[in-house]
Amino acid sequence: MPVVTSPYRPGTPCWVDLMVKDQQAALDFYRDLFGWQGEVGPAEYGGYAVCALNGRPVAGIMAAMPQEGRPEPPTVWTTYLASDDADATGRAIAEHGGTIMFPVTDVGTTGRMLVGADPTGAVFGVWQPLEFFGAQVVNEPGALTWNELNTTDVEGAGTFYHRALGLRPATIQGMPGYYSLNVGDRTVGGAQPVPDYLPDGTLPHWMAYFSVDDCDSTVDALVKAGGSVIQPPFDMPAGRMAVVQDPQGALFALIASPDSP
Structure with a gap:
């Protein structure tokens, strides 16, 4: 873990x-x-x-x-x-x-x-x-694994986060339009224009990605529990992912990496 x-x-x-x-x-x-x-x-x-x-x-x-x-x-x-x-x-x-x-x-x-x-x-x-520094387990099925800024101005937002919070944006080879966000020499998140598959009128936001063993079966379980699917499971460079909403409407992403257990 x-x-x-x-x-x-x-x-x-x-x-x-x-x-x-x-x-x-x-x-x-x-x-x-x-x-x-x-x-x-x-x-x-x-x-x-x-x-x-x-x-x-x-x-x-x-x-x-x-x-x-x-x-x-x-x-x-x-x-x-x-x-x-x-x-x-x-x-x-x-x-x-x-x-x-x-x-x-x-x-x-x-x-x-x-x-x-x-x-x-x-x-x-x-x-x-002070006494609590944040998540104590990550990159494990059921835990947070990625945070992504979806924005209408990647360049402007990148400049802001770099100057205000020390997050440095960088291009990613083979992924045009997608940027990594880096602290020192470590990639800690990503940034991209607001994707077309999100509902019309979706405002700029940070998307939380949670790791799962199996993206498709997790989506099935989510739907049975009253959640909804915004973008069905699809394959991308980091693994197989989906964008979903919980039963109360909160948007988040699921991803099963190739090396997931």
């Missing part, structure tokens, strides 16, 4: 969480789909649930909390990028054309976070670890 035992380098996707109307229904759905263990958390943290795979944290699920006078929160997976100073990262986001949607907040003794949007509107989180 690819276990993570130390904090992620700044700029690296380190955590994902899901905001939904029905938290318990989501916990049940992802338990059955990925084998996650999770339960509604303490009231002082809004009931936030940390889901685990074989005892190690992999993702969070929280209940949407509508605020008076504001639109209903969307049902979405959010990618969090690591930072060693959330306040400084927040200033850099604003200085380089991004928007702070939820200012820097202390999350007990676990860490500090903010939620922002890049200049194209893609929403992401920033996590400064």
Whole structure:
């Protein structure tokens, strides 16, 4: 199992969480789909649930909390990028054309976070670890394996993430139009124009990819559990993948790599 035992380098996707109307229904759905263990958390943290795979944290699920006078929160997976100073990262986001949607907040003794949007509107989180640094297992069936920016301006977004968060974009040989996102000499994610197969009107966003043993059978299980298929399983350079929605409408991707067990 690819276990993570130390904090992620700044700029690296380190955590994902899901905001939904029905938290318990989501916990049940992802338990059955990925084998996650999770339960509604303490009231002082809004009931936030940390889901685990074989005892190690992999993702969070929280209940949407509508605020008076504001639109209903969307049902979405959010990618969090690591930072060693959330306040400084927040200033850099604003200085380089991004928007702070939820200012820097202390999350007990676990860490500090903010939620922002890049200049194209893609929403992401920033996590400064204290006692908790993020996902402790990745690249394993049932765990996060890739984070991808789908945007209307790859070049402009790439410049923003490089300047504000240290994510350096680079072209990939044999994959025209697709870019890697790199921290130092390590590829930590990807970026591309918003794909044509996504529903009309899909806004720029970060897509979370979860590893599975068998893409086709996982899609079948998802559909039987009330989910829907946006892009049926297809083969691509990194493996066999599909883009799907859970029963409450959250968009995410599944991928079975050639070397999956």
